[in-house]
Amino acid sequence: MTTPAESIRLGDRGALARLITLLEEEDPAALRVLAELHPQTGRALIVGVTGAPGTGKSTLVNALAREMRKGAAGTPARTVGIIAVDPSSPFSGGALLGDRIRMRDLAGDEGVFIRSMASRGELGGLSRATDSAVRALDSAGFDVVLIETVGAGQDEIEIARQAHTVIVVETPGLGDEIQAIKAGILEIADVLALNKADLAGADSAANALQAMLDLGGPRADGWRVPVLKTVASAGEGVADLAAAVLRHNDHLHRSAAWEQRERTRIERNLEQRLRARLMEDWRRGRSGALEQAAGRVAAREVSPEEAVEALLADAAFAPGGAKPKGRKK
Numbered sequence: 001m002t003t004p005a006e007s008i009r010l011g012d013r014g015a016l017a018r019l020i021t022l023l024e025e026e027d028p029a030a031l032r033v034l035a036e037l038h039p040q041t042g043r044a045l046i047v048g049v050t051g052a053p054g055t056g057k058s059t060l061v062n063a064l065a066r067e068m069r070k071g072a073a074g075t076p077a078r079t080v081g082i083i084a085v086d087p088s089s090p091f092s093g094g095a096l097l098g099d100r101i102r103m104r105d106l107a108g109d110e111g112v113f114i115r116s117m118a119s120r121g122e123l124g125g126l127s128r129a130t131d132s133a134v135r136a137l138d139s140a141g142f143d144v145v146l147i148e149t150v151g152a153g154q155d156e157i158e159i160a161r162q163a164h165t166v167i168v169v170e171t172p173g174l175g176d177e178i179q180a181i182k183a184g185i186l187e188i189a190d191v192l193a194l195n196k197a198d199l200a201g202a203d204s205a206a207n208a209l210q211a212m213l214d215l216g217g218p219r220a221d222g223w224r225v226p227v228l229k230t231v232a233s234a235g236e237g238v239a240d241l242a243a244a245v246l247r248h249n250d251h252l253h254r255s256a257a258w259e260q261r262e263r264t265r266i267e268r269n270l271e272q273r274l275r276a277r278l279m280e281d282w283r284r285g286r287s288g289a290l291e292q293a294a295g296r297v298a299a300r301e302v303s304p305e306e307a308v309e310a311l312l313a314d315a316a317f318a319p320g321g322a323k324p325k326g327r328k329k
């Protein structure tokens, strides 16, 4: 009998879909399968596509996937995994349905796997689930993994940062550049796509964005972030965009930047997991402690600093003041 890990390695799409579903719930058995698959990961090119709502990310991801399937920039055809991260409530479903319709022309292609991820309530839950799904796709042998995420919150920006190459999608229009700066997403761009370049003001917006990006000079690793005009809905400029992604990938590999990036990526990921885990462990056996402490801070009995010290020292605020079991010292 084949194990789940073997099925994934053998390209069983059903097994892959089931695994990702279980990973979304952080199912312990699924996490063990992922651990077993870990040696097979590290081969995929992970591309984050982020930007404000409605900028055309899904359309662009769809077009990029088609380009990669053909073999962008004269390179061999690549298989593509797509993860569309839906930041909205898991009950709305609207965005997911829309994305599925737009991506429908890729359906039926065995070399493409599309998955939507619904947002999780807890801190970092969505980015953990996305990271797990990316690794599952990587281990299943997909050459490229495209992650679409709305650049609208910490979690989403964190997800984009987990990519090797980040495409930030902008559109022409007054104030868009300023919005991008406010959201802090320009600085995570490796490639900037000015989509909807068929709309008025595209050239001036592209120039303004390029000027802004060049203000800081080339990056420490020598990469100059290009601004590329695209009309995703017509597939225009998408070949150049795909070529720029591959060029960035090449650049990372040629310089020492790849290893650096991989390290930072993994470090950030570990830190995030560790933080969530420590908090979870700390909360265990201390139910209500944080809330009680907050009450005392609100009543001005203790300062926030004192409360944190006390919370860390022991379960001083826990009901009954009992120390949690299994703690040394």
Ligand SMILES: Nc1nc2c(ncn2[C@@H]2O[C@H](COP(=O)(O)OP(=O)(O)OP(=O)(O)O)[C@@H](O)[C@H]2O)c(=O)[nH]1
Residues within 6 Å of the ligand: 052, 053, 054, 055, 056, 057, 058, 059, 060, 095, 150, 195, 196, 197, 198, 199, 230, 231, 232, 233, 234
């Ligand atoms: N004029 C024009 N419209 C476009 C272009 N690309 C996409 N659109 C349209 O813009 C709308 C939004 O496109 P999506 O691809 O859903 O945008 P999105 O960024 O994924 O949207 P969210 O996921 O909801 O944030 C759709 O109606 C697209 O057809 C383009 O290059 N030019």
Ligand SMILES: [Mg+2]
Residues within 6 Å of the ligand: 057, 058, 059, 099, 148
């Ligand atoms: Mg979308």
